[in-house]
Amino acid sequence: MATKTYLQAISDGLREEMRRDSRVFLIGEDIGVYGGAFKVTQGFLQEFGDDRVIDAPLSETAIVGGCTGAALMGMRPVCEMQFSDFVSCAFDQLVTVAAKQHYRVGTPVPIVVRLPSGGGFSGGPFHSQNPEGFFAHCPGLKIACPATPADAKGLIVQAIRDPNPVLFFEHKHLYRRIKGEVPDGEHAVEFGKARVHREGSDISIITYGAMVYTAEEAAQAVADRDGTSVEIVDLRTLTPWDKQAVMASVAKTSKVIVLHEDTHTSGFGAEIAATIAEEVFENLDAPVRRLTAPDTPVPFSPPLEKAYLPQVEDVVTAIEELSAY
């Protein structure tokens, strides 16, 4: 085990898969000479050459469509959207072509789309989004949203080995801020297995990505103050998502907050809340509480962005309200 940043862990996972499997190649904007806008692929061009680390023109459609073609020819392409926001330009290739190919004609499309996502840096409406909800609605795609360095490595490795199109949402706010133990060498994390980030018995917070840490700060604050015991379930992947782990936590605590950074209406939290209501209603002692960004674009100016993103104090308030219910 070694301590790595979240960013190093992704980089290590990519590098190890490229060394292991000559079919894996990277394509994206500024990923080669520049090493990626966030430097995830720094040094890759030198190690693997420009046949396997391809600087592409600004062409998200051709990048993702190209990955599909290469995958159908037996390659294992990994592309980078420089910011996850730009995946809107490739929506059709993902949702229309890649997602439906296996169901229609039985041909697997093993591609990975890396999506640096999330806000907190005054990136404004086009460099801060969490667009996972659009894709969670599309059968045929898989979605990973790692929160820890170990999962960042384990899930990127698993994404590359998965025979389906995988959207890998890597949170920009975690890149260098979060450090953690990462297993050395071969390390893959199975999709659809949630992780209990913090054990607790009074209230469950179901979340993923950067909000795991917002939840953690809030949980610590209430624990220190009055001993409220909060359990945090980190989903790790949204498609598939670990219903069993969520239902087990609900059975334990009977009160649930669903927390995410994406906007509210039709966000993935709605799916979780609805499933809890459908399947384990009798285990609930309070209504399921959704805590999300509001239904607006991501604003630029710091006080507006702070008001937009769920904050630790928002989570604390929600915990208090649920405790009192």
Next chain:
Amino acid sequence: MAVAREATPVESAADVRDADLDREDLIQIYRNMLITRGIEERGHILYRQGKIPGSFYTGRGNEGAAVGVATAMRAHDVGAAVQRDMGVHVTRGTEPWRIFAQYMGRVDGLAAGRDGNVHMADLRLGLIAMVSHLPAMMPVAVGCALAFKIRKEHRVAVGWSGDGAMARGDAHEAMNLAGVHRLPVVFVVDNNQYAYSTPNRLEFGVDHLADRAEAYGFEGVLVDGTDVLTVYREAHRAIEKAREGGGPTLLELVTLRMEGHAVHDDAFYVPRELLEAYTKKDPIERYRRWLKEQGVLDEVAEDAVSADVKKLLGDALKRADESPLPAPESVLDGVYAEPEELETPHHQ
């Protein structure tokens, strides 16, 4: 002012030899065109019998364009053909009975009832199934070519579009990326002059779609798509050039869509004179005449091919009709691929 090169028509037997075709090839091309038209004509009958769910699309008038290009592809080349290109599937060896089953939404259709019409392909024959959102298959073909370049394989990808779809951004991104990396890909535009009801003059502002190739750093060629041998020769040149590292080519194959956009459309908006002119240029009639003039096909041989195709398609219809409809409970199957599906020689 045209920028693209206009293809010189193939006329003589010497031209044909130059294009690497022997007598057997010439007859095979004729047979594939007859099968292609025969499948779509029988499709109309199936549709009227109520056996085809949804709508029904054909490529009448495009048989020469589709068969010509596919004949120029080698066994290990790949292609993503579009909705007027039944001839590509036929030429690559797709069995007609499976196409009829596809039309009827049966389990033996290439999409096993999950998709219909020409939304099908057998990857083992080097073909990739189209989607409706064209020209979405152009970037996919570029990706195939990228794989060939990375692996240093002497293979070529062919990416098709129609004239209408060339107005969409996928076409630009695909051709630009292919031009930048000089990928082994050939772009084929089936220009049948109409995108549903919209004529060429409302689709693009250049004289010819092939003129655009210049802007991406490769050659564009304007070809009479009703002339199968000229299509073949230009496709052969472009494919072999790509194979030798010469980069992409854009072939614009000009035809006329001889039926409506789909079976519900009577195409009242196509001028009668245009239809009459292209009826005279019917690709199959044209080619049959040429084969007879050149002494490649006599009455006996012609009858033999016709009888053979008739039997093939008659048997195919019968076999397709015996194929069951999919079981309703299978609706959930196959949304996701399983890991073992990648454990094939193709994926390793």
